[in-house]
Amino acid sequence: MKIGFQMDHISGLNFKTDSTLPIIYESQKRKNINYIFHPSDLTHKNNKLFVYANSIKILSSNFKRYKLGAKKKLLLDSMDLIFIRQDPPYNMQYISSMHMLEQLNPKIKIINNPQGIRNAPEKLLMLRFQKLIPPTIITRSFEEVEKFLNKYKKCVIKPLYGNGGEDIFLLNKSDKNFHQIIENFINRNKEPFIVQKFLSEIVKGDKRIILVNGNPVGAIKRIPQKNEIRSNIHVGGKCAKTKLSKRDLQICASIKKELVNNGLFFAGIDVIGNFLIEINVTSPTCIQEIKELYKIDIAKIIWDNL
Template sequence: MPLRVACQMDPIERIDIRGDSTFAILLEAQKRGHNLFYYTPPNLSLHGDKLLARGHTLEVQDKQGSHYKLTRPRVEDLAKRDVVLLRQDPPFDMAYITTTHLLERIHPKTLVVNDPAQVRNAPEKIFVLDFLDLMPPTIVTRSLEDVQAFRKEMGDVILKPLYGNGGAAIFRIAKDDTNTGSLVELFQTVFREPFMVQQYRPEVKDGDKRIILVDGEFAGAINRVPPAGETRSNLHVGGTAKPTKLTKREEEICARLGPELKRRGLLFTGIDVIGPYLTEINVTSPTGIRQVKQFGGADIAALIWDAIEAKV
């Protein structure tokens, strides 16, 4: 049965369709005959008890440079839609959080994917702290003294913002580095919240594995290998996607996380693993599904729609 689907996302004209997971999900929805309505977060508003979005009917095609067509501009009552896809990228700031509060007013009568309350309660670098035994040694702090003591213990650490994304503002402070004080001072100036400091894992040179789960079940994985001279492996900053398989340890991590993801209504998630360690759980706008399919893995967009259709 065709569904009435709304997609809340970043401006569609700016996306790179070659690796964009939202675009793959939209292509699959259109293939299944679902009606697509598109809007951006600033065009979401509450009028009394009605949650309204100003947007357009959307058509998509897998063609670089002419990948979308917008028609029928209008204001839509989102409560009359069957599904809303919550798919804008971070930053996970108050603007993002506000959209989750607004969308929570129509969920679950209108299915919002992922569950907006659970997205709000599961920032990438906060939710993962529920599984400290799976992580490398980690602290969350604003204190220079804490960072210095942790670095003295670990020898080599990674400093990163708590609500960052895409590999932005991630720094390695190696054993002989003399910039600890200035970097912490910079973070204290730029960010109001605490930041995360983790033991540096040398396994990252062989890749940072992105593992995708759909409704709590393993769906596919890619290995993201950092470029020469770079600590970060994110595709946004030049990392290269490689095909991969799960290790026994990674299967154990998926088995631990899967039931909790399903319980929370986090239908589409991406987890990051370096060596034997879980580092992040991505619930806002995970990527990687196009690369998995390109390497001969599962059609994860199809698995996502199978799961959505089973819930509507």
């Protein structure tokens, strides 16, 4: 089969933590021909969607050695399967590429479904599950943030379309930078931002749970550094083994129908304590970390379930 991977430029990937490369490598083991391309490589012309792509062959199991073919123009309708794997930010470039991929023949399977991704920003999709999430507001109003903080005392503020732990801050009225943080969020972006009640359980870490076709197949605990509220691996969070609790399984079961119905085949959810924090469907990660800790090969599970 011919498989396409819409992804970030390979030269900028972290070979130790990237989750796209293991999926490509497993595809290669199954004798597929694999191509990689960036959203900027897409062209829609004469009612056809083309891409300028490189074939790729991974030459080592740690992914550091690989061979790229010469870039060539391909008709995306010729692909058997396409993976959408570029990282956020979830901006207009991201959204535009989803609209373009939606023009493909519906017979071509796309993981995840571009319409499903477009309609499910990670920090908004969770709002459909009010009983699972902590107290949350999405706003651009200083007054609303202040009211929320007066009620919950300590909160976390973060951009609606960020990723990797960037621009996440603890809000506390005793902090002399309190006003400056909120003003910065209001002035820097036109979009609303998200404010959630601070969950003290974060000091023990959060759980990243990977779901394939709506079913949990692996999980890790990400533990923040000392005096840090962000557990993301990108900002120094450490990985540890964990077990899925009854509440974790309840959360997974509660969101399964939403994921499956929207073609969100490969997802990663973040859980702190008893609360769902995010549903990641753009470019879920932690495949390599889970394999290292448990010997669970999620890339193989993905391909086995396709």
